[in-house]
Amino acid sequence: MKLNTDMLINRITDEIWEIPVSEKSGMLVPARIYATETVLRSMDSGVFDQVTNVACLPGIQRYALCMPDGHWGYGFPIGGVAAFDVRNGVISPGGVGYDINCGMRLIRTDLTLDDVQPRLERLMTELFRRVPAGVGAGGFVRLNRPSFEEVMTKGARWCVEEGYGWHRDLAKIEEQGCIGGADPSKVTDRALARGINQLGTLGSGNHYLEVQVVSNGRVFDPDAAAALGITGHDQIVVMVHCGSRGFGHQVASDYLNVFEKAMRRYGVSVKDQQLACAPFRSEEGQDYFAAMNCAANTAFANRQVITHQIREAFAAVFGQSAEELGMELIYDVAHNIAKVERYAEGDLLVHRKGSTRAFGPGHPDLPEPFRKIGQPVICGGSMETGSYLLVGTDRAVRDTFGSTMHGSGRTMSRAQAKKSVRGEQLQQQMKQRGIVVKAVSMSGLAEEAGFAYKNISEVVETVDRAGITKKVAELRPIGNIKG
């Protein structure tokens, strides 16, 4: 088949394609891309180059993987999964991304579309006021150095202790919102200074807060949906997409600098400087891991404070408490992170960059609420086209290091999108279609237009057919807050 690359790509199944190891490529393992033929053809050539480069990194296991929402990224493709032996493999900031623990959160309500529609405009205004958004935006939470360091080690647990959210929220967060091995002494003063006033803020770019409705007739697995608190019937839910803001960005920058020097010392060579890495067991590798975990916990805390603000906004608009409105957390997943997990090969450091963990039913690392149905997976689409709730599978654990896709993936550059539509025009069009948008930046809004993204339904179909996640429900936007 003719693709956007000269590379040899073999079809393994209708949803799996493989770039084999060749003599001169330096690949240690094959690269595998999950995509239907249509999705594969729409991928930029950078994906194929980058996933091949990743397959050359020391200690990589089985396959360098790319999910169907894959696109070109810093060093590693976005949508990439790469697992390394903890004993002789590497860790790479480029395999996690600049926005450490960027992730998705979904909150349910007992409200229906009919309840919300008459007050939608006011609801969006309240949310926009209570959840600061935009580049450089600061939040309402006042922290000093010791308390911010506590956020770094305790994550969402810190928030709950401080009254931002409910104790039972924690069971619904990946790693209970608190990852071990975070060491604030490995974070630079500069990162700390950038992050200390940003807790509870949304950020910019593709980050958003969305009020959504469970599409009529679009619940695919009623049992799993019910177990997660989705009852259908035009039910309203709230989705949040954001990460660790300037803090995680600075941690990534700091350690990319450290790793560029460390690579020479350890004699590691890479195909692309952006793949800068160090042995996981080295001092530099462990320091980055400890700092990355600080940023990961800060991102869980960020989404937790935002959840508190969302609950307050709903309570103010509907005149009932968030508890009375049934605003339980459905789940919170990381999609930019590296974690040590156990597989057939032993303990592996799994890098997921624009990829979601997707453990199947019965997995020992899943808490009780999800033992039966598998881990929830939240995939955000573009603000115009909708999103999906899915669950992980045993097959993902066997085939993709327990991983699946994370969103729809861009097909058009930000610059091109901005040239194609004006933000004000897009906002107007969306309003006519029943989606109320509040945005800090109109040019930023234009960059996120639906036509700049792949069709999420097609991408989701790929992972569902490949069996690495199962569709639970489709969620359609009616209100969006953008940075």
Add this chain to the structure above:
DNA sequence: ATGTTC
């Protein structure tokens, strides 16, 4: 993604 070229 990002005090959007410290």
